[in-house]
Amino acid sequence: MEFSAYERALRKQEIVNIISELALNGRDYELSKGSSIPNKFFGDLGLRFGVPIARGMDMKAATICNHLKVDWPAECDSSNSPSGGGGTVTKMGLLHLLVATRKALQEEITK
Numbered sequence: 001m002e003f004s005a006y007e008r009a010l011r012k013q014e015i016v017n018i019i020s021e022l023a024l025n026g027r028d029y030e031l032s033k034g035s036s037i038p039n040k041f042f043g044d045l046g047l048r049f050g051v052p053i054a055r056g057m058d059m060k061a062a063t064i065c066n067h068l069k070v071d072w073p074a075e076c077d078s079s080n081s082p083s084g085g086g087g088t089v090t091k092m093g094l095l096h097l098l099v100a101t102r103k104a105l106q107e108e109i110t111k
Helices: 005-009 012-023 039-048 057-067 091-110
Strands: none
Touching: 005 091, 012 039, 012 091, 039 057, 057 091
């Protein structure tokens, strides 16, 4: 999936904020100092679009994308990193969630 230069330049917090503005009534989801995304963000997004419940942030994000028919390649989370990563959603994963969010909202409009 290709992303614009603008999208690639966004920080993780900015992507979370955009998704929140689009689909979650602008709720505040503050990333930790280590850039960890609050688990509630993924739970709220899944509920918003009627996505089946999954455990772990990476699985929740992947399930949202899969449910909305958006690819979730390996670089979207850190589970395949040399350290094992602990299932952290990467910036690329957030960009895929942004695509999924836009797609779901577009489908709502055309129904």
